Amino acid sequence: MKFQSIRGFKDWLPEEFLKYEYLIGIAKKILKNYNYQEVKIPILEKTELFIRSIGEVTDIVQKETYTFQDRNQEFLTLRPEATAGICRMIIENSLYMKPKPLKLFTVGPMFRHERPQKGRLREFYQIDVEFFGNLTPWYEAEVIKMSINILYSPLKILAKEVKNDNLFTLEINSLGCERCRPEYKGYLLSSLKERDKVLCNTCRQRLERNPFRILDCKDPNCKNEIQKLEPINRFWCSNCKGHFQELLELLDFLGLKYVFNPYLVRGLDYYTRTIFEIKGKGLGAQDTVCAGGRYDKLLEELGGPSLPAIGFAIGVERWELCISSYLSPQIFLDDLSPQVFLALLGKKQFKEGLKLAETLREANFKVEVLYEEKSLKALLREADKLASKKVLILGENEIKEGKILLKDMLRGTQEKISLENLIPKLKEELVH
Ligand code: ATP
Ligand code: MG
Secondary structure, eight states: OOOOOOTTOOOOOHHHHHHHHHHHHHHHHHHHHTTOEEOOOOSEEEHHHHHHHHOTTSHIIIIIOEEEEOTTOOEEEEOSOSHHHHHHHHHHTTGGGSSSSEEEEEEEEEEOOOOOBTTBOSEEEEEEEEEESOOOHHHHHHHHHHHHHHHHHHHHHHOTTOOOOOSEEEEEEEOOOTTTHHHHHHHHHHHHHHTGGGSOHHHHHHHHHOGGGGGGOOOHHHHHHHHTSOOGGGGOOHHHHHHHHHHHHHHHHTTOOOEEOTTOOOSSTTOEEEEEEEEETTOTTOOEEEEEEEOTTHHHHTTSOOOOEEEEEEEHHHHHHHHGGGSOTHHHHHHHSOSEEEEEOSGGGHHHHHHHHHHHHHTTOOEEEOOSOOOHHHHHHHHHHTTOSEEEEEOHHHHHHTEEEEEETTTOOEEEEEHHHHHHHHHHHSOO
8 A cells, every 4th residue: 555645735855845944044034133033832722722713603613624532532623823822822821921012923834624726735834923012003014014025035035136026915904993893794794684695605604604704705796796895994983094094104105015905804703903915926816825914802812911913924835836936946956965975986995984974074064975886987977966066086095195086076177185185175165
């Protein structure tokens, strides 16, 4: 029997993993420049945490979670997102006592039992960012700007010549607050109930459970009905309106382009006021690379103090899909090949070779060595396959003379040098 990975779960082969590490590295650098701190939270949590935070009647909790009972009959869930776990961590460790704002992020896999397709997996990675504190539009603007900065950062670093400033589109909306949101919900319910016959089955159920999600439906009939609705901004209270206007002014000031989308909603129940999505070009139906918003009530609902918050999550696979054509394979070449290939001519040289390879690695060179009896020609072929920059040839004569042959694979040149000069010479010729 041949084993296969589970549907929607993928392997990261070396080339792909390098890209992942590269992207995460860049993202972390930016997050740290904004003074965010990295944390790690468990992949498994009690099921109840997600029911309480994401909402019992959301698609995620009802259809998508990997939930099971462990050997103690306790209900556990593989995290479908990280915000709930971070909030639990903050409450459990009283992190809310620390000076604010509290700025945290985590990177890791999330699990949702969805239909796998391009940009949609069952195990996927997120960069999850959370801000807790006194949330004025200044902070919101900074968080949104930072998310855009992260998404564009590989292009800025790698492909300076690529002037693509519309690869990502920011859509923004406000869901209102506890004062004005109920009014809009009431309006949605009454106007959609009149016409519930034309809605799709899912939306008819949503009408009972979470009418806001209808605004997000992709069914053409539902879309048509949505277009006839009054947009949410007509219902905002003066505070929400002022807050949103201030935020947009700051985004303008920062030179950020955005699209106000009054029909934008999110799949999790906990959002309040500002929400946003960043869409990537060329991704097809699964085009949201980054999504986030404010969740002022969540910490309190989970048993913590009242503390406003805003956060977002970047889907790493979708981000990678979006920018992979700009990532030149050249930059990963160094990671995939050794700097030095040590060719040992005959078994007698193995001990010297073992010692030399250790010395070179200690001096921080990436070294490959084969302990196999092969001809020089065969060894050079191996070095070539691995795209090693240099080859060191060690035979009986060289050992006697205290020397080594250094071959440059790109230039095709070769010289005999003394062993004492080897490390300085390699340092001179190899950037590491
Ligand atoms: P979508 O509408 O695409 O299902 P969502 O609203 O469920 O997204 P969030 O829970 O806000 O997504 O997650 C934030 C980001 O995580 C998404 O914008 C996306 O980039 C990524 N993401 C979510 N679900 C998946 C998945 N199943 N596979 C790959 N990436 C995903
Ligand atoms: Mg989803």
